[in-house]
Amino acid sequence: MEDLLTVENLETEFHTAEGIVKAVNGISYSLKEGEILGIVGESGSGKSVSVLSLLRLLPQPPAYIKGGTAVFRDRDLLHISDEEIRSVRGNEIAMIFQDPMTSLNPVMKIGKQIGEALQLHLGMTETEARERTIELLTHVGIPMAEQRVDQYPHQLSGGMRQRVMIALGLSCNPRLLIADEPTTALDVTIQAQIINLVHNLQNETGMAVIWITHDLGVVAGIADKVIVMYAGKVVEYAAVDELFEDTRHPYTLGLLASLPEMDGEEQSELKTVRGSPPDLTNLPPGCPFAPRCDYVIDKCLSENPAAIPVEAPIRMDQNNEGPVHLAACWVDVRVREAI
Amino acid sequence: MIDKGKALVEVRNLKKYFPMRRGFFGRNTVQVKAVDDVSFDVFEQETLGLVGESGCGKSTTGNTILRLLTPTGGTVHYDGVDLTTLEGEKLRQMRQHIQMIFQNPYASLNPRLTVGQIVGEPLKTFRPQMSKQERAEKIQSMLRLVGLSPAFINRYPHEFSGGQQQRIGIARALTLDPAFIVCDEPIAALDVSIQAQVVNLLRRLQEQLGLTYLFISHDLSMVRFISDRIAVMYLGKIVEVARKNELYGEPLHPYTQALLSAVPVANPKRERSRQQIILKGDVPSPANPPRGCNFNTRCPLAFERCFEEDPQLREVEPGHWCACHLLD
Numbered sequence: 001m002e003d004l005l006t007v008e009n010l011e012t013e014f015h016t017a018e019g020i021v022k023a024v025n026g027i028s029y030s031l032k033e034g035e036i037l038g039i040v041g042e043s044g045s046g047k048s049v050s051v052l053s054l055l056r057l058l059p060q061p062p063a064y065i066k067g068g069t070a071v072f073r074d075r076d077l078l079h080i081s082d083e084e085i086r087s088v089r090g091n092e093i094a095m096i097f098q099d100p101m102t103s104l105n106p107v108m109k110i111g112k113q114i115g116e117a118l119q120l121h122l123g124m125t126e127t128e129a130r131e132r133t134i135e136l137l138t139h140v141g142i143p144m145a146e147q148r149v150d151q152y153p154h155q156l157s158g159g160m161r162q163r164v165m166i167a168l169g170l171s172c173n174p175r176l177l178i179a180d181e182p183t184t185a186l187d188v189t190i191q192a193q194i195i196n197l198v199h200n201l202q203n204e205t206g207m208a209v210i211w212i213t214h215d216l217g218v219v220a221g222i223a224d225k226v227i228v229m230y231a232g233k234v235v236e237y238a239a240v241d242e243l244f245e246d247t248r249h250p251y252t253l254g255l256l257a258s259l260p261e262m263d264g265e266e267q268s269e270l271k272t273v274r275g276s277p278p279d280l281t282n283l284p285p286g287c288p289f290a291p292r293c294d295y296v297i298d299k300c301l302s303e304n305p306a307a308i309p310v311e312a313p314i315r316m317d318q319n320n321e322g323p324v325h326l327a328a329c330w331v332d333v334r335v336r337e338a339i
Numbered sequence: 340m341i342d343k344g345k346a347l348v349e350v351r352n353l354k355k356y357f358p359m360r361r362g363f364f365g366r367n368t369v370q371v372k373a374v375d376d377v378s379f380d381v382f383e384q385e386t387l388g389l390v391g392e393s394g395c396g397k398s399t400t401g402n403t404i405l406r407l408l409t410p411t412g413g414t415v416h417y418d419g420v421d422l423t424t425l426e427g428e429k430l431r432q433m434r435q436h437i438q439m440i441f442q443n444p445y446a447s448l449n450p451r452l453t454v455g456q457i458v459g460e461p462l463k464t465f466r467p468q469m470s471k472q473e474r475a476e477k478i479q480s481m482l483r484l485v486g487l488s489p490a491f492i493n494r495y496p497h498e499f500s501g502g503q504q505q506r507i508g509i510a511r512a513l514t515l516d517p518a519f520i521v522c523d524e525p526i527a528a529l530d531v532s533i534q535a536q537v538v539n540l541l542r543r544l545q546e547q548l549g550l551t552y553l554f555i556s557h558d559l560s561m562v563r564f565i566s567d568r569i570a571v572m573y574l575g576k577i578v579e580v581a582r583k584n585e586l587y588g589e590p591l592h593p594y595t596q597a598l599l600s601a602v603p604v605a606n607p608k609r610e611r612s613r614q615q616i617i618l619k620g621d622v623p624s625p626a627n628p629p630r631g632c633n634f635n636t637r638c639p640l641a642f643e644r645c646f647e648e649d650p651q652l653r654e655v656e657p658g659h660w661c662a663c664h665l666l667d
Binding site: 042043143157159160187188189190191192193195196214215216217218219220221240241244254255256258259260261267269270271272273274276277 | 502530539557561563600601604607609615618622
């Protein structure tokens with residue numbers, strides 16, 4: 001499969017009164033057609049900013065995309081004209097957000113909001129757009145779509161609103177759907193419905209998905225490949241099974257260990273990642289995770305490791321193109337020795 | 340343990356209804372039954388987890404027990420005293436024994452007070468005889484207790500991270516040596532790597548100080564870790580109560596089964612093989628609950644009787660309570 005999106009050395013910062021916040025510090029990854037990529041990280045890890053940068057959705061200033069490229073179907077999203085990026089947004093790349101209430105227009109009927117995209121991007125007439133909207137709403141599991149189409153966002157529940165957002169996202173048959181914590185504001189039973197829905201839609205349409213979340217459980221269920229971000233960097237990248245079974249970065253290990261056991265083993269204490277995330281206006285010279293790391297060596301304090309292929313990964317890429325497991329760490333966590 | 344000791348808090352038929360105006364100029368009033376006939380015990384030194392989805396009434400239950408809201412009906416006995424009938428000075432005095440830890444640590448701390456003032460405020464109100472020196476010592480010991488440096492005493496809440504702010508909230512709740520604490524989603528606003536730190540702290544404090552917790556949360560894996568017993572709420576009612584391993588091992592109520600099956604597990608192989616029960620539809624509005632069982636609109640196993648008769652919570656096995664007609 002071809003690479004659909006290739007991001008290289010993306011760097012984004014915010015210029016604020018408190019100083020320069022280095023939100024994304026040179027991340028690189030690629031995404032194939034039809035692949036589901038999970039991006040995990042805590043708040044402030046740069047996971048949202050990294051994708052908002054791709055679509056140039058950040059207000060400049062205070063945001064500055066300092067460098068990098070993001071090639072999507074032979075166009076560099078970071079360097080095409082405003083007009084071109086507008087035709088990509090909502091059309092070839094769709095995005096859904098955490099809080100559907102703030103991303104939907106509260107004074108506009110939902111049918112109109114979806115219809116607008118159809119008329120704008122696909123040149124449909126109003127009647128065609130309405131028909132297609134009803135189809136889309138039914139498709140994402142909204143009952144009585146003929147009536148719902150004339151309702152306002154506040155008349156729908158949180159789960160229904162997120163379905164509307166998904167219908168809106170899918171309206172122009174995107175090649176890539178970016179979902180930024182789409183289920184974080186929802187209850188678990190509704191979250192299960194939405195994950196199920198996106199999975200089915202992805203199977204049907206073959207679109208690629210970038211799913212951003214802080215929940216390792218959600219990633220385990222939905223992703224093919226996973227990026228773990230910390231302080232604006234990719235600290236680990238691997239196929240989902242490999243990430244969980246052959247974890248190579250101390251931060252990923254720490255996150256996994258801090259989750260309570262789900263099979264009922266009595267634990268007297270949860271393992272923790274000590275300390276708290278770094279101040280992005282004042283990042284340490286070495287590895288940003290070093291102050292919290294159990295594997296830290298001298299080198300970590302002075303040199304920031306890049307994400308490099310790990311030694312002896314379990315799996316190779318399907319096309320044998322080389323190892324696909326990257327970790328940004330000076331230490332081989334399996335043996336606690338410097339690489 | 341079910342019989343860890345005697346019940347410290349006994350909640351019986353607790354109701355909290357909110358009037359909601361509707362219709363032309365709000366002439367019609369509808370009752371939103373946020374908490375509808377809820378009964379349970381919290382035993383001494385145990386943690387009772389209270390789980391459910393947003394809007395199920397779990398926070399309202401906690402607030403009503405602590406009399407932050409006035410109940411519409413029912414009783415709450417704390418150590419033999421009925422909290423629902425207490426008024427004025429008696430209620431105020433009672434508040435030092437029953438405390439709360441809130442979800443949003445920053446919003447629950449006064450931004451204009453220093454950490455020392457925040458943690459010391461309860462002492463000023465309830466221990467006016469304490470000297471300044473004694474108070475300062477107590478504040479410092481509280482900060483140490485929750486893992487903060489006593490040197491922070493003159494700093495303001497915004498200077499701290501979310502996890503540290505929650506520690507300040509915990510210190511404030513514990514200043515007066517209460518016995519019963521309602522923890523209302525204490526870790527929901529924190530980052531994953533910080534959640535474990537705070538949960539460990541709460542657990543250590545419980546052991547050290549012999550505290551009793553009502554732990555309200557929607558995070559089913561954390562609740563499992565911290566609780567002894569768990570109560571599951573749905574649309575204002577308790578549908579199941581059991582010891583945690585029984586509840587997770589053998590959930591009896593169809594809602595509990597669906598809820599547990601929906602929790603994502605951080606294990607890709609298990610995620611793929613996992614049999615999920617995907618519930619249809621949404622939670623009905625508590626202003627307009629369905630006739631019969633509250634869960635009948637989404638229950639995959641509902642039958643005739645569920646649409647006519649509201650099932651009562653009853654003891655199905657020793658210590659395992661469930662409200663479902665399927666178990667009759």
